Structures are given as structure tokens and as C-alpha cells.
Amino acid sequence: MPCIITHTSQPISPEQRERMKAQFGKAIADLPGKSEMWLLCAFEDNVPMYFGGDDSEPVAFVEVNAYSTSEVPRSAWERLSADIQKIVSTELHVPTNRMYVREIASPDWGWNGGNF
Numbered sequence: 001m002p003c004i005i006t007h008t009s010q011p012i013s014p015e016q017r018e019r020m021k022a023q024f025g026k027a028i029a030d031l032p033g034k035s036e037m038w039l040l041c042a043f044e045d046n047v048p049m050y051f052g053g054d055d056s057e058p059v060a061f062v063e064v065n066a067y068s069t070s071e072v073p074r075s076a077w078e079r080l081s082a083d084i085q086k087i088v089s090t091e092l093h094v095p096t097n098r099m100y101v102r103e104i105a106s107p108d109w110g111w112n113g114g115n116f
């Protein structure tokens with residue numbers, strides 16, 4: 001059960017959201033055993049955001065959460081981070097130097113009334 005949450009100062013049109021959702025669905029396979037089937041995507045646009053104290057240019061913060069009982073290889077996170085940065089910079093015109101991607105794996109996930 002991965003989850004990708006995109007916060008950005010940019011507006012996101014329904015068409016951009018659909019394309020990003022589809023591309024995130026492919027990119028999530030960078031993580032071992034993950035696929036779009038369990039992927040939750042959330043988009044929060046038009047957020048007041050400052051990078052380095054400056055809100056005059058686009059900013060984004062992307063949170064990637066993954067259920068895992070073992071350590072996710074650093075190389076997998078690096079591939080996914082690069083893919084996400086490419087998707088967000090291309091679709092939303094946020095420069096990669098004004099964007100953070102936060103990657104977290106945890107065994108503690110609730111779903112369907114219980115925990116995995």
C-alpha cells in the first residue's frame with residue numbers, strides 16, 4: 001500500500017492530475033513488489049509555499065509512503081525520487097531545485113479495519 005501525496009503551489013488541472021496519477025502508477029514499480037493496484041494518490045494544489053523564503057516561483061513537496069517490513073533498497077528510492085521529480089517538473093513546471101521528495105517505509109499500516 002504505497003501512497004503518494006503531492007503538495008504544490010501550482011494549480012493542477014484535472015488533465016494534469018490524470019496524467020500524473022497514471023505516471024505515478026508506473027513509477028511506483030521502482031519499489032520492489034509495488035504496483036498501481038494498491039497505490040493511493042492525493043493532490044493538494046494552490047498551497048501557499050515558500051522555498052528559501054521565496055514564494056515567487058513554483059514549489060512542490062511530494063510525500064511517498066510505502067508499507068514494508070524490510071528495508072527498501074536505497075537504489076529503489078533513488079530511482080523513484082528521480083522519476084517523481086521528472087513527472088512533477090514536467091507536468092507542473094516546478095524546478096527540481098524547488099521541490100523535495102520525502103520517502104518513508106513503515107511496517108505499521110492500517111487498512112480495512114485492521115493493521116497489516
Ligand SMILES: O=C(O)c1cc2cc(O)c(O)cc2[nH]1
Nearest residue numbers: 001002033034035038067116
Ligand atoms: O502494496 C503493498 O505494499 C501491499 C498490498 C498488500 C495487500 C495484502 O493483502 C497484503 O497482505 C500485503 C500488501 N502489501
